[in-house]
Amino acid sequence: MKTFEKILLTNMERPEYTGSLADYEGTGGYKALKTVLGKTPPNDLIEMVKKSGLRGRGGAGFPTGVKWGFIPKDHPGPKYLCCNADESEPGTFKDRQLMERDPHQILEGIAISCYAIGAQTAYIYIRGEFRLAAKILERAIAEAYRAGHLGADIHGSGVTVNVSVHAGAGAYICGEETALLESLEGKRGKPRTKPPFPATHGLYQKPTVVNNVETLANVPHIVNRGADWFASIGVPPKSTGTRVFCLSGHVKRPGNYELPVNATFRDLIFELGGGMRSDKPLKAFIPGGASAPFLTPDHVDVQMDFESVAMAGSMSGSGGITVMEEGTSMVWAALRLMEFFYHESCGKCTPCREGSSWIVQILQRIMNKQGRPDDLRTLTEICENIGGRTVCAFGDAEIAPVQSTLKYWRNEYEALIEEAEALKGSRKEIPVLSLA
Amino acid sequence: MSNTSTMVTLTIDGIRTEVPEGTLVIEAARQVGIMVPHFCYHPKLEPDANCRMCLVEIEKIPKLQTSCSTRVAEGMVVRSSVPHVESARKSVLELLLGNHPLDCPVCDQGGRCDLQDFSHEYTPTVSRFKELKRVFPKQYLGPVIETQMNRCVSCMRCVRYCDEVMDAQALAAEGRGTITQITHWAGNELECDMCGGCIQICPVGAITSRLSMYDYRPWMLKRTETICSYCGDGCQITVQRKDDQLIEVNSALGAGRNNGDLCVRGYFGYHAAEHPDRVQQPLVRQADGSFAEVTWEEALDRVARQFTRIKATHGSDAIGGLITTRCTNEDLYLFQKFMRVVIGTNQIDSGARYGHINGVRALRRVQGTHRWTIRYEDLAQADAIMLVGTNVNESNPITALHVKQAVKRKGAQLVTLESLLPVRSTVSNITTLSKHHLEVKSGQFSAAILGLVKAVVESNLVQEDVAREAPEFVQTIRTNVAKVSWDAIREQSGLSQTDVETAARTYSQAERAVVLVGREVLRSLGGEGLVTNLMDLQILTGHLRRSGSGLGCLAEGSNDQGAVEMGAVAEYFPGPAGLHDEESQKTLTRTWGQAVPAGAPATLPEVLTRARTGDIKSLFIVGDNPVESLPGDAGVTEALDALEFLVCQDLFLTETAKRAHVVFPACSAMEKDGTFTNTEGHVQSVRQATEPLGESRPDWEMFSALSVLMDHPIEYNEVKEIFKEIRGVIPGYGLLGPASTPPKVDEKTVAQYVTSGFKEDVDQRYTLDASPAAPEGALTLRLVQSLYHSGKYSTRAKGLMEIEGEGRLHVNAREAGRLGIEEGQTVRLANDGGQATVSVKLNDRVPDAVAWFPEHFDEPVRALFSLKVDPHTHVPVWKTAHVTVTKWSSTNRSIEERSRV
Ligand SMILES: Cc1cc2nc3c(=O)[nH]c(=O)nc-3n(C[C@H](O)[C@H](O)[C@H](O)COP(=O)(O)O)c2cc1C
Ligand code: SF4
Ligand code: SF4
Ligand code: SF4
Numbered sequence A: 001m002k003t004f005e006k007i008l009l010t011n012m013e014r015p016e017y018t019g020s021l022a023d024y025e026g027t028g029g030y031k032a033l034k035t036v037l038g039k040t041p042p043n044d045l046i047e048m049v050k051k052s053g054l055r056g057r058g059g060a061g062f063p064t065g066v067k068w069g070f071i072p073k074d075h076p077g078p079k080y081l082c083c084n085a086d087e088s089e090p091g092t093f094k095d096r097q098l099m100e101r102d103p104h105q106i107l108e109g110i111a112i113s114c115y116a117i118g119a120q121t122a123y124i125y126i127r128g129e130f131r132l133a134a135k136i137l138e139r140a141i142a143e144a145y146r147a148g149h150l151g152a153d154i155h156g157s158g159v160t161v162n163v164s165v166h167a168g169a170g171a172y173i174c175g176e177e178t179a180l181l182e183s184l185e186g187k188r189g190k191p192r193t194k195p196p197f198p199a200t201h202g203l204y205q206k207p208t209v210v211n212n213v214e215t216l217a218n219v220p221h222i223v224n225r226g227a228d229w230f231a232s233i234g235v236p237p238k239s240t241g242t243r244v245f246c247l248s249g250h251v252k253r254p255g256n257y258e259l260p261v262n263a264t265f266r267d268l269i270f271e272l273g274g275g276m277r278s279d280k281p282l283k284a285f286i287p288g289g290a291s292a293p294f295l296t297p298d299h300v301d302v303q304m305d306f307e308s309v310a311m312a313g314s315m316s317g318s319g320g321i322t323v324m325e326e327g328t329s330m331v332w333a334a335l336r337l338m339e340f341f342y343h344e345s346c347g348k349c350t351p352c353r354e355g356s357s358w359i360v361q362i363l364q365r366i367m368n369k370q371g372r373p374d375d376l377r378t379l380t381e382i383c384e385n386i387g388g389r390t391v392c393a394f395g396d397a398e399i400a401p402v403q404s405t406l407k408y409w410r411n412e413y414e415a416l417i418e419e420a421e422a423l424k425g426s427r428k429e430i431p432v433l434s435l436a
Numbered sequence B: 001m002s003n004t005s006t007m008v009t010l011t012i013d014g015i016r017t018e019v020p021e022g023t024l025v026i027e028a029a030r031q032v033g034i035m036v037p038h039f040c041y042h043p044k045l046e047p048d049a050n051c052r053m054c055l056v057e058i059e060k061i062p063k064l065q066t067s068c069s070t071r072v073a074e075g076m077v078v079r080s081s082v083p084h085v086e087s088a089r090k091s092v093l094e095l096l097l098g099n100h101p102l103d104c105p106v107c108d109q110g111g112r113c114d115l116q117d118f119s120h121e122y123t124p125t126v127s128r129f130k131e132l133k134r135v136f137p138k139q140y141l142g143p144v145i146e147t148q149m150n151r152c153v154s155c156m157r158c159v160r161y162c163d164e165v166m167d168a169q170a171l172a173a174e175g176r177g178t179i180t181q182i183t184h185w186a187g188n189e190l191e192c193d194m195c196g197g198c199i200q201i202c203p204v205g206a207i208t209s210r211l212s213m214y215d216y217r218p219w220m221l222k223r224t225e226t227i228c229s230y231c232g233d234g235c236q237i238t239v240q241r242k243d244d245q246l247i248e249v250n251s252a253l254g255a256g257r258n259n260g261d262l263c264v265r266g267y268f269g270y271h272a273a274e275h276p277d278r279v280q281q282p283l284v285r286q287a288d289g290s291f292a293e294v295t296w297e298e299a300l301d302r303v304a305r306q307f308t309r310i311k312a313t314h315g316s317d318a319i320g321g322l323i324t325t326r327c328t329n330e331d332l333y334l335f336q337k338f339m340r341v342v343i344g345t346n347q348i349d350s351g352a353r354y355g356h357i358n359g360v361r362a363l364r365r366v367q368g369t370h371r372w373t374i375r376y377e378d379l380a381q382a383d384a385i386m387l388v389g390t391n392v393n394e395s396n397p398i399t400a401l402h403v404k405q406a407v408k409r410k411g412a413q414l415v416t417l418e419s420l421l422p423v424r425s426t427v428s429n430i431t432t433l434s435k436h437h438l439e440v441k442s443g444q445f446s447a448a449i450l451g452l453v454k455a456v457v458e459s460n461l462v463q464e465d466v467a468r469e470a471p472e473f474v475q476t477i478r479t480n481v482a483k484v485s486w487d488a489i490r491e492q493s494g495l496s497q498t499d500v501e502t503a504a505r506t507y508s509q510a511e512r513a514v515v516l517v518g519r520e521v522l523r524s525l526g527g528e529g530l531v532t533n534l535m536d537l538q539i540l541t542g543h544l545r546r547s548g549s550g551l552g553c554l555a556e557g558s559n560d561q562g563a564v565e566m567g568a569v570a571e572y573f574p575g576p577a578g579l580h581d582e583e584s585q586k587t588l589t590r591t592w593g594q595a596v597p598a599g600a601p602a603t604l605p606e607v608l609t610r611a612r613t614g615d616i617k618s619l620f621i622v623g624d625n626p627v628e629s630l631p632g633d634a635g636v637t638e639a640l641d642a643l644e645f646l647v648c649q650d651l652f653l654t655e656t657a658k659r660a661h662v663v664f665p666a667c668s669a670m671e672k673d674g675t676f677t678n679t680e681g682h683v684q685s686v687r688q689a690t691e692p693l694g695e696s697r698p699d700w701e702m703f704s705a706l707s708v709l710m711d712h713p714i715e716y717n718e719v720k721e722i723f724k725e726i727r728g729v730i731p732g733y734g735l736l737g738p739a740s741t742p743p744k745v746d747e748k749t750v751a752q753y754v755t756s757g758f759k760e761d762v763d764q765r766y767t768l769d770a771s772p773a774a775p776e777g778a779l780t781l782r783l784v785q786s787l788y789h790s791g792k793y794s795t796r797a798k799g800l801m802e803i804e805g806e807g808r809l810h811v812n813a814r815e816a817g818r819l820g821i822e823e824g825q826t827v828r829l830a831n832d833g834g835q836a837t838v839s840v841k842l843n844d845r846v847p848d849a850v851a852w853f854p855e856h857f858d859e860p861v862r863a864l865f866s867l868k869v870d871p872h873t874h875v876p877v878w879k880t881a882h883v884t885v886t887k888w889s890s891t892n893r894s895i896e897e898r899s900r901v
């Protein structure tokens, strides 16, 4: 593995670093803020971020500068920045560490981003269970206000940025950006139909940018060291920079690892993660959070940038890599994930709401050795009927585990169904009146 | 559709069409005859695109798109029936049916259910869903609305309607995913506007009316389109009956001025006509004072002989007549014709006297028309809307919906001068939508209106051309308002100079501004003058003659406006035309074949006074109920008891009818044909929906029958013939249904008014009468209109009685705290007039130091009020009193009640 420089975790990995304002300032923190606020024209900042190639770390990988560019410049009323700290994707736990260990890195990123898009108000929408992170952020915000890094007329620049933390109430869907906005407005957290997009009709129908914690944390570094520097890392021009990958599952050393995006899954799993936790070989891994289709050992040499993972038939999504060893039942794995999606489907749209409950019930039956021969066709069709037909991307996400396990491990499903068929005679069937 | 909008050309299933920019694809398809199946889409609601039923293919877009949320674009090519789309549709249905109980055989919606219809069209007969269905336990929502959540398809139409249209926000989705269910807030009974809109808009049978549950199958129902008789909005309703049993009332999208929306009275109030207490047989008083049921012949004969005798011995003016404005135009017209032609008297009056007359008189005086110069459509276009003492949501709920839509959808600026607090709850409160809400002290609209005029004059908001063309008018008003200080205005109305000025500025500077005036003004002393002052406000700001601007007086009764136009009021012949209007006298003489009577008219209070003094010996009272619509000290019973002969024609044996010598059983509006003229001035057809109960007859038939017996026949074969005669006598009755354009201001009248007419009373109109201060520690008790009732008639409707079955004293929590009383407790109200014990209900929109009591149940408290009569227009004013409140008992009624449920 080539040597590389960490960007986001450098500070916090130093043993003496506490994440306090003094520590952060001691490593050059808030320098970027002072350099640009009121000095660099906002548009230049947007161009800089565009040039850096920074893409969203929340899941969709949308180019951040381009997103900022969608905010109408001449809009008279308020604009908003929402920092998406809802991090609820199974297998993803990087934002939490970033918030708990180096909150000012995020706050500086937020302040600069607000300035770039012309927003005076930012909300950090934080997952409800992240009590500690919320407390740390609030403390950091208070420090930053006292030091004049936030609030009115920051360091005499005439720029105002107010930041507050808003905790969610435990729904995964509130991480979806428009559900997040609804929830922030005090409504039921349900995704909105798009268009219109948040860039023009966001929070309170005002122009709004929603960015992930990690995305925003990169911004001060780009300002400090230049777009070209950032763009030189990874796989320029499309996937640049580093990412904090969350490694979990049957590996020796699970945890967060920051790597340039051109590192491979092998680098992460076998070098940094120390390989499989037992002697059993790798069977499968999820490359980008629960919403990403499973990949197989054939894919361990794929680079972890957005394009390469997409080409391999999955997505690098939220950067959560969950590893499974030989012996894991993939039907069970699919069921477990599906139960999560069924539990979290907001219920707004028919295919996802009804489809998820149907799929879960079929998978449960198959696992319980009550599968039927036509179940796999039904499963395939339900998935096809959900994909691309829902209000939000949750629908596409929830079918990923089923579709990918059916693709690579269909034999496991078939074996369970065959077992069920064999048991059929011995089990009492509830008679069903059939008119067909 | 405005012709200024840009048109867009697109192709749908091979059909090229042109629609305005911004049209939704689903609407464009409908316009070319293609119905894209849908659940969550509804033209009244903002797109939510949740059901995914309406997916279509749009060329160049990779994924299928929801046609209910996608707007048309130039050159768009849409395909709604290609296999790809059909399979998506089938899949949505399959998914919906998965968790659906398929209990169509016992579902009220069966036979008119979107899910059933689409399933029939798109799904196979055997389902491959073999898993467990989700089951919701039943939950109690409220007395008239029931949910059956297993049938719900989660389209959220009900929740969206309740929020977007009603502005009540009483419903919400609870739970997530497949266990999402629709419910109301908190654990209490559903408290809301009870408009039934959620029931109407649900595409399946998941929300139903408990009044008709399980009683019918839709295809058994016979339907009649008619007009609701509960208020002046005149909603079009579809009355549905099975054989002769009333089953349901609803209203179809696009129907009437209400466009399918109804209020609680229209939706749940239809049983009044079927009440077992209906008088079904003519009654004649016996020597022992009891009533005997007799034949029509006998009853009519008795009345005809008595009227003839009294007329012969005491003259025509010994007989007077009163009629309710719930009657049709035909009834009203024929009644006044009977009184003028057969009896020969002008002593007739109607329910319009209770307040509506004040508005009509002012409009006629200043703008020369007696109708609104604006329509609901102008509300939608208005930049500013000002409500003055309307309680519009309670008195005219559909007008209120139009105001809500104007504010919520079109961004109209709402200015409200109302005596209520802008507190939100799950019952809509229009003042919460206000840009400027001026909380006028109860009953002090005179000071508030004067303040508005003062603000306009003194803040340079008078239109230049008005100042130029009518300098004296402007100057006189200026001089007058200068004499009244802002302190005095604040003292009386409770409004500050800044608040009044801001409101006046918003109104004045709007391009199109509509003023709606309601009962607080119309039913007050000097009401005509107050409306006139508001007309002055319109003149000064230039709104009077601007198209799209205007002032409307809200008609509370279903035919208040018609009663005035039919000449069923003291001061007018049909038209309305003045009694001295020669043109009108000529037309009537020609039409009636006889000269109009020359005797003096008599208003309602005058009729009663003359009865008391013995000048009037006999009264013919049709549907009106002065005993119960005037306070105890009005002396109504004394007046009636002094009569030689009282005839009442009514649906019920009211306190008035109980004193009659003969009672004619009358038909309800459901049982007859005719027309009503709504508050906007649209003449609409009332159609017979059910058979007359018992021996009851339409009112006009009695007048006609009596005329024959009195040897003075005015005969008609059917009600249409009366309408034909009306049409010949009254301009504006040529057309049935909504008039295409509202009448225009009569320039000559306006010119006359601003040059000299205004002088007549301008000095009085712009002075502040010192209003008697409330005695120390007393509460201002006000009889108010409830949203759930209309007059006393609605208290016979079982659905409405389930919702609000008794009068309670409404006070806000602060006031209750001060008085040391709680919800459900019994309190004693007292003043010089008498005392009453009533129970308490907390209502946070009641202002401090005020208590409300629904007028529909005023019987126990009527003694506390005393009558004042407007010296000029004779409108009886009595709905405010000052009372002391003491705790009477501490039994907590609400607990008792809850345990009863
Ligand atoms: C079901 C669902 C859940 C999501 N959850 C999160 C989340 O927890 N955190 C997050 O940053 N983005 C989440 N996203 C992605 C957001 O919608 C959005 O794309 C992202 O916050 C944008 O920020 P970025 O451009 O910086 O990535 C989720 C998306 C979906 C469809
Ligand atoms: S796809 Fe699922 S989560 Fe997204 S809106 Fe539809 S029901 Fe809600
Ligand atoms: S106000 Fe009541 S009846 Fe009307 S839609 Fe809302 S919940 Fe239904
Ligand atoms: S109750 Fe009816 S209208 Fe409401 S969400 Fe369910 S199906 Fe839709």
Ligand code: SF4
Pocket: B228, B229, B230, B231, B232, B233, B234, B235, B258, B262, B263, B264, B265, B266, B267, B396, B397, B398, B399, B790
């Ligand atoms: S009472 Fe008035 S608003 Fe209500 S349904 Fe009848 S006419 Fe319409």
Ligand code: FES
Pocket: B037, B038, B039, B040, B041, B048, B049, B050, B051, B052, B053, B054, B055, B066, B067, B068, B069
């Ligand atoms: S009608 Fe379009 S999604 Fe429901």
